[in-house]
Amino acid sequence: MLEQNQKIVLSGKEALDALKEIEYILISLRKMGSFYAEKPGALEEYRKATTDFIDDCAVTQRLAKVRTIISQHFDDSLGDDEMDDIERHFSDLKFWKPDQPLNKKEPETEVPDISKGTIQQVTCKRNELLMVFTNQQDEFLLITFHNPIEFKGISAIGIETNGLHKEEDLTLSQDAKCTTPLQNTKTYCFKETIRKEVIFTVTSDGYSVEKI
Numbered sequence: 001m002l003e004q005n006q007k008i009v010l011s012g013k014e015a016l017d018a019l020k021e022i023e024y025i026l027i028s029l030r031k032m033g034s035f036y037a038e039k040p041g042a043l044e045e046y047r048k049a050t051t052d053f054i055d056d057c058a059v060t061q062r063l064a065k066v067r068t069i070i071s072q073h074f075d076d077s078l079g080d081d082e083m084d085d086i087e088r089h090f091s092d093l094k095f096w097k098p099d100q101p102l103n104k105k106e107p108e109t110e111v112p113d114i115s116k117g118t119i120q121q122v123t124c125k126r127n128e129l130l131m132v133f134t135n136q137q138d139e140f141l142l143i144t145f146h147n148p149i150e151f152k153g154i155s156a157i158g159i160e161t162n163g164l165h166k167e168e169d170l171t172l173s174q175d176a177k178c179t180t181p182l183q184n185t186k187t188y189c190f191k192e193t194i195r196k197e198v199i200f201t202v203t204s205d206g207y208s209v210e211k212i
Helices: 012-037 040-056 059-071 085-090 174-179
Strands: 117-125 128-135 140-146 150-153 160-167 186-192 198-204 206-211
Touching: 012 040, 012 059, 040 059, 117 150, 117 198, 140 198, 160 198
Parallel strands: none
Antiparallel strands: 117 128, 117 160, 128 140, 140 206, 150 198, 160 186, 186 198
């Protein structure tokens, strides 16, 4: 990095203008996530609302403005590699492509660290069971169980749990055993924090988690 780029200085107005655009985008997306956390069955509606917000509220232009405010203070002299400092620092970025979507998710094969929290809502759709879960950081998580074959809840909504755990002993109802191959399924459970009793179980091919 060039010595003159080791430290850049923004005016107070420039910094405030950049922060204003970031605040608008960040808080708007957070409000949308909180609103749709109460409607997990409306995932497609949530995605459309997010896309409409990006398009209709000039999010790309707002972010471009922030980029200009910051980047205009860098010296853009080229180095021996024919790149300036910004280009060089960004050279390992992988951008979205039609055939390589960045948001592609695969079901988890291992249980990630989902901290203690509360089950807020459960919705069953075709080939999916959707759960809205809030953790100790007050983050809303959408847990999607893929191809569920059986689930059971005992007064689970609004109860604080010790998080998601994989149940080693697979026990299914007789109907589920008769209709479903078992080799790829796993059973996950949530236990009440205080009494340690299982209050929700689901058997599925796996799951994925995303913040909403």
